[in-house]
Every structure is written in C-alpha cells, then in structure tokens.
Amino acid sequence: MSLHECSMFEYQLEILDESKTNSIVLPKAGIGSLRNYFHGKTVSESVLEIDLNYINKLLKMPHFIILDIKLINKKEVSKVITSAARCLPPRTQSFDDALPNIKCNRCGTHLWQNIHFCSSGHNVCVDCRWKLERCNSCSGSWCLERNVAMERLASLLSYPCENRAAGCLYTAPMPYIVDHQARCLHKLILSRECYVKQCDYRGHNFITHITERHLLLETDEFYQVKDEKYFFLYNGDIIALELDFLIDIDLKYSVICCRSAEVKYQYELQLIDSPNVTKTNAKLTLKQVCQPEYTSLDPSQILTHVPFSLLSQLFLNCAKLMFKLKVFPID
Numbered sequence: 090m091s092l093h094e095c096s097m098f099e100y101q102l103e104i105l106d107e108s109k110t111n112s113i114v115l116p117k118a119g120i121g122s123l124r125n126y127f128h129g130k131t132v133s134e135s136v137l138e139i140d141l142n143y144i145n146k147l148l149k150m151p152h153f154i155i156l157d158i159k160l161i162n163k164k165e166v167s168k169v170i171t172s173a174a175r176c177l178p179p180r181t182q183s184f185d186d187a188l189p190n191i192k193c194n195r196c197g198t199h200l201w202q203n204i205h206f207c208s209s210g211h212n213v214c215v216d217c218r219w220k221l222e223r224c225n226s227c228s229g230s231w232c233l234e235r236n237v238a239m240e241r242l243a244s245l246l247s248y249p250c251e252n253r254a255a256g257c258l259y260t261a262p263m264p265y266i267v268d269h270q271a272r273c274l275h276k277l278i279l280s281r282e283c284y285v286k287q288c289d290y291r292g293h294n295f296i297t298h299i300t301e302r303h304l305l306l307e308t309d310e311f312y313q314v315k316d317e318k319y320f321f322l323y324n325g326d327i328i329a330l331e332l333d334f335l336i337d338i339d340l341k342y343s344v345i346c347c348r349s350a351e352v353k354y355q356y357e358l359q360l361i362d363s364p365n366v367t368k369t370n371a372k373l374t375l376k377q378v379c380q381p382e383y384t385s386l387d388p389s390q391i392l393t394h395v396p397f398s399l400l401s402q403l404f405l406n407c408a409k410l411m412f413k414l415k416v417f418p419i420d
Contacts, residue, residue, distance in 0.1 A: 113373055113403065191243055193217055195225050201243040201263035204236040212236055258325065272350075299327050299347075314340075314360070314410040323354065323416040328379060330358075330414055333392075336407060340395040343380065344414070350383040354416050360400070363409035371403050379416065 104113045191200050195217040203215035207224035208231075223230060248266045250257040252273050259269055283290040283298060290298050299305065305322045306312065312319065314334055321328040327347040334340045344356045360373040373395070380391045400407050 191239065191246070195221065199243075199248055200239065201246075201248070202240055204239045204243070205231060206236045206239075207231055212239060309413060309415050311361070311411045311413045313363070314412050319414075321414060321416065324418065326353070328354070328356070328414070328416055332412075334410075337397055339397050340400065341392045342395075343391045343393065344377070345382050345391070346379045347382050349381040351381055352378050353381075353419060354379040355419055357415040357417070359413045359415075360395075360404070361411050361413075362404045362406060363411055373400070373403060378419065 193214040205218040207229040
C-alpha cells in the first residue's frame with residue numbers, strides 16, 4: 090500500500106479462545122507502510138498491555154488463543170438499529186377464520202379427531218356424541234359415519250393454547266397443542282411478581298405488564314452500565330439483563346429469558362468505553378445462551394463474572410462503561 094492508502098485504513102486486533110465464544114477487541118491503530126518498515130521507521134502508537142492471567146479467567150479455553158486482525162475503512166460508517174418488534178404468532182386463516190367453526194356444538198371444545206355429526210350437519214365431539222341420543226340443536230338423529238372431511242381439515246389447522254386468556258400465545262396443530270398444554274407455564278404458574286424493584290404487580294399477564302408499565306429497551310443499542318436490571322423485547326419474549334457492578338469490584342451479570350423453561354436464544358454482550366472518554370474502540374465481547382427463567386440451576390450458577398482487574402486494564406474509565414446487548418435465536 091502507498092502512504093495515502095495506508096492512511097485510509099486502521100487495524101484492530103481481536104483475541105479469541107478456540108471455541109470463538111468470548112473475545113477481547115483491542116483499540117484501533119493506524120497501519121504503517123511497507124516502505125517505512127524497510128527503512129526502520131515506525132509509527133508511534135499507544136500500546137496496551139494485558140496480562141494473559143486475566144484472560145485465563147474469562148476465556149473458555151485459554152490455552153488456545155486465536156488472533157484475528159480486521160481492516161477497517163475509516164470512511165465507512167455504519168449503524169445497525171434493531172427495532173424491538175412486538176412479534177406475535179403469524180396470522181393464519183386457521184385461527185382467525187376456520188377454528189371458530191370447528192367446535193363441538195354442545196360443549197364448545199375444539200374438534201380435531203373422532204368428529205361426529207347429525208343428519209343436519211351439526212358436529213360434536215365423541216364424548217358428547219355418546220351422551221346425547223339426538224342432536225341438541227335440531228333433535229336430528231346421529232349419522233353412523235364420522236365427519237372424515239372435517240377431521241382432515243382440523244389436522245391442518247393451528248390451535249391456540251387453552252391458556253391464551255392468561256397470556257400464552259402458543260399455537261400448534263393437534264396433537265402438539267395437547268402436549269404443550271400439559272406443561273404450559275401459564276397454567277402451572279398462576280401468578281408471579283414483577284422483576285422491577287418497588288413494583289407491587291402480581292398476576293397472570295406479566296409480559297403485558299412489563300410492556301405497558303416499564304421501559305423496554307432496544308437491542309443492538311448502547312446504554313450506560315449501571316447496577317440495575319434492564320428489559321428488552323425480542324421476538325415476543327422479554328429478555329432481562331441484570332448487572333451487578335460497582336467500581337473496584339468484579340462485574341457480575343446474567344441474561345434471562347422471562348417466562349421460559351427452555352433455552353431458545355443466545356446473546357452477545359459488548360462492553361466499551363464511553364464515546365466521550367476515548368475513541369480507541371477497545372471492546373470486550375461475551376457470548377453465551379440466555380438462561381430460561383424456570384431452571385433447576387442455582388442462581389449463582391447463571392452469573393457470569395468479569396474480573397475488574399481486566400476491565401481496568403482494557404478501559405480508561407470503568408465508571409462510564411457502555412454496553413450493548415444482541416439476541417439471536419438458537420438454530
């Protein structure tokens with residue numbers, strides 16, 4: 090590269106472990122020309138030294154360190170803003186239009202197998218069929234055959250969970266919805282308290298409460314690190330980030346998917362200096378799965394610790410750290 094071309098780029102060094110989960114990104118620096126290298130000339134740059142003993146506490150497999158150098162075009166400026174869309178299950182013709190018509194004419198339950206009908210076409214479930222001598226709507230006689238055409242149609246539809254009124258938005262074809270309802274958290278847990286301190290809410294519609302009464306932040310945006318809980322909305326789920334941080338004390342944090350009993354997401358948490366403090370762009374990136382709220386793990390087991398001694402070496406002012414949280418679905 091010519092001197093002019095070198096001035097258009099910077100490099101940035103990233104340290105990763107072998108699993109490429111957590112990483113440390115060192116400050117950006119200018120690129121020197123090959124001509125100056127052969128003439129023994131070097132560009133004076135600030136040097137940051139990090140003790141690998143501190144990295145050992147953070148990286149998963151510290152005996153295998155990977156260095157990744159990235160070239161950054163100074164003129165290329167990009168900002169990605171991800172709106173926290175309040176996603177609901179996709180609108181389907183089955184739920185909005187067809188399902189209200191596929192119910193037992195007597196008890197009102199959704200029909201999906203062993204559908205019986207009378208001579209006038211009124212459909213009933215198998216239980217009601219054997220409880221009634223004649224149709225309760227028209228007093229017509231029962232047909233000997235089942236309504237096979239209706240059964241085939243019902244097998245193609247997505248049914249809502251019976252706990253929809255309590256806040257469950259899950260829909261699925263039969264018999265999957267039956268399996269879900271047996272372990273639905275909205276049924277097993279009658280009510281719960283709010284995460285937010287000094288909030289006395291307790292009830293069924295926790296996600297609705299959080300959405301309407303408390304501030305939901307956008308993912309992929311920078312916020313100042315404080316000793317408190319943050320709430321994000323992602324794919325219809327509430328993601329809670331709890332930071333436990335005081336100066337001179339190790340940073341402890343957890344990322345939890347509210348009202349969930351299974352691991353569905355992974356996160357990427359980035360820590361940087363405040364833009365008002367420095368433009369070195371040193372960055373600490375931590376990646377892990379979002380822990381479900383309902384888990385058998387002890388609360389201390391879902392906390393991630395970051396040594397303050399590492400933070401103080403990497404960042405100029407730990408009192409003004411910024412963080413950004415990204416969330417991704419697990420494939």
